[in-house]
Amino acid sequence: MRTGTTALCFATVFFCVIGFASHTARYATAAVSAADQSDLVVTGATLIDGTGTASRPGTTIVVRDGRIASVAADGEAEIPSGATVIDAAGKFVIPGLTDTHVHFGLGSPVARQPDTIDKVLGRLLYYGVTSILQLGATGGSTDSINALVERRAEGTLQAPYIYGTGGHLTLHGTHPVYTIFPSSVQAFADSLSAATPMNDPVDLYSLGIGVSFVRTKEAARKAVQERAAGGMHAIKITVESGPTPFGDDHPQMSVEMIRTIVDEAAQHGLRVFAHVTSLDELEAAMEGGAAGVVHTVERPPFPDAALAQKMADANFVVVPTISIYAGLVSLWYVDEPFSLDDSFLTETVSTEQVAALRNPRFIQGFRRSGTVHVEPGIDPAHANRIRMDDLLSNVGMLHDRGVPMALGTDTGNPYVFPGFSVHRELELLVQAGLTPMEALEMGTRNAAELIGVGDEVGTIEAGKRADFLVLDKNPLDDIRNTRTLEMVISEGRLVDRKALLGSVKSGIR
């Protein structure tokens, strides 16, 4: 008996008509371009470099022009004159974290109160997330992403390094527009679709939605070409036909269509990642040649070790995105999936927002919008524990079989908090059976490799972008020690976290 499945990117139902949030705010802290900075040197730290090698105590990292110039034992490094030196004796340095599953314009954990995109990006950086991969949904046209990239480069936006897919490619009639959006939006989308030639993609950007319908192969090729021309880093598709709560009657993208998109993307050096939530969708994505999937199979326990082996052999990447299941999806069963009094969370989330998430009207509204079957007589909290156990065991099994995995959270949905949820995802990965080192690698090196920028970032090695964090306590002893974050270095610049906090704290507007 099913006890429920998932609604992904669910929040779009609340925010779809609000669209891409305003991004006019300016921060008090002026950013300094990397070239203008003096050299930065961090000494004495225990280095966990993200390559998987053992941690190295007493390490000096020299940063120049936004890049790591050298990594050496204390005393062996040449300290440039005039450098800013940070004594990190007794501290721990890890690569900056990367969230590979982020949606723009859905920033607030509270329905109908979206934060500005600036706040979302600032909060990610505050929590040590130095790179993100945007994956479609609300906002998310190539132009809107490139505008953010430009503002960040100018120094008027405090943000992680932004990689993007632009709007995601999906079929007319399925997720997300025809699963979780109001019928009024669907009617708009229908009329746009009717007015668009079949061989053109139907872009929903004018509705504030980062989605394009592709109804023919030619339209799909055009959509990929537009994203490639716009400088995007990957292509996101939706392969979703249910089961509940989206229903089972939505069209699923065919293997042939997936193959067409993959083929076109490959001609531009781009890889394709698919949203899936069930086993058959995952198999279709694989057969069509996608490079990986975001989300995974929640229930029942992943039955097919042979498939996992096939995924591992094909280097097929999974972004398990446990945070959405352990947060928003769990809200179907329990009133508060995890404590909103967590002090690490309330650093950036106001008491008003916590109250709004606890509001029974919000919770009931969410539950009414989906179809979850809890067997009569079964305690919902118990049902939730079973499904979470299944999910965690699925993730552990994929990991044990050697399936490559990277960290993502689905930030942009309620109960997935920008930045905070990256730390929470690390904890959930350890609960799934990974070691703290393996979980960290998912959020650093593996994430960079998924985006295709493993040569550029993701580990702390000479020549790479200087994105790293200083922690007070050892995350290998306890993964929750990533919460002892003291410093964020982004492209060689020490982020003023205190000033940033003043700008990004969430509030009810």
Ligand SMILES: [Zn+2]
């Ligand atoms: Zn998502």
